[in-house]
Amino acid sequence: MNLLDFIFPKRCVGCGKIGKYFCAACRANIRVIKPNEPICPMCGRPALDGATHPICRTRYSLDGLTSFFHYDGPVRKAIKAIKYRLVSDLAEEFVNLVSVRDFDDCILIPIPLHPSRFRQRGFNQAEVLGSILAKRLNVAVRTDILRRVKETEPQVSIKKRADRLENMKNIFSCKNITGNILLFDDVCTTGATMRSAATVLKRAGATCVWAVSMAR
Ligand SMILES: [Zn+2]
Numbered sequence: 001m002n003l004l005d006f007i008f009p010k011r012c013v014g015c016g017k018i019g020k021y022f023c024a025a026c027r028a029n030i031r032v033i034k035p036n037e038p039i040c041p042m043c044g045r046p047a048l049d050g051a052t053h054p055i056c057r058t059r060y061s062l063d064g065l066t067s068f069f070h071y072d073g074p075v076r077k078a079i080k081a082i083k084y085r086l087v088s089d090l091a092e093e094f095v096n097l098v099s100v101r102d103f104d105d106c107i108l109i110p111i112p113l114h115p116s117r118f119r120q121r122g123f124n125q126a127e128v129l130g131s132i133l134a135k136r137l138n139v140a141v142r143t144d145i146l147r148r149v150k151e152t153e154p155q156v157s158i159k160k161r162a163d164r165l166e167n168m169k170n171i172f173s174c175k176n177i178t179g180n181i182l183l184f185d186d187v188c189t190t191g192a193t194m195r196s197a198a199t200v201l202k203r204a205g206a207t208c209v210w211a212v213s214m215a216r
């Protein structure tokens, strides 16, 4: 135990118990996405391995989605804790819960924050988690390709469908890029942000854009 652990003891993000970020009881409550649970990132229906259904595929669509956990319980609390205060060793422990799979020949691009949001918060949680995950997957990270040029309202707060679609338009701009991309975000709920970024990346030359999120 080091001095910092003594002054600021680790507390479980799930229940607050002192000791670890994920105590044994809360760890048991983490719901991993099972092999039969992946969904198509375009329509949200079940899909083998999370690959986009052939009928949902367009020229600029996402090619698939891999999420590791369901967005509830201790996972939801961990993601919120990482988002609102920088506890970098929590991010490390959280990513270590992921069982690694093979992503050959890819680069990982975290979903960027709008510069004004970034200044306000001081860091981008998708970049923090994405960099740790990239190390685990042994792939490179690029944060200089994709830029967020528009701030968006949370999709859930917009009632009309037309306004929601408008909200997601022209959020990103992008440098030219080739090859296969893992597009990373901490959470993928509606998938609208990921789909919007994928369109821009594919227009810029990306071959394959596969969405990856800690939770959904
Ligand atoms: Zn706990």
Ligand SMILES: [Zn+2]
Pocket (backbone or CB within 6 Å): 040, 041, 042, 043, 044, 045, 047, 052, 053, 056
């Ligand atoms: Zn589909």
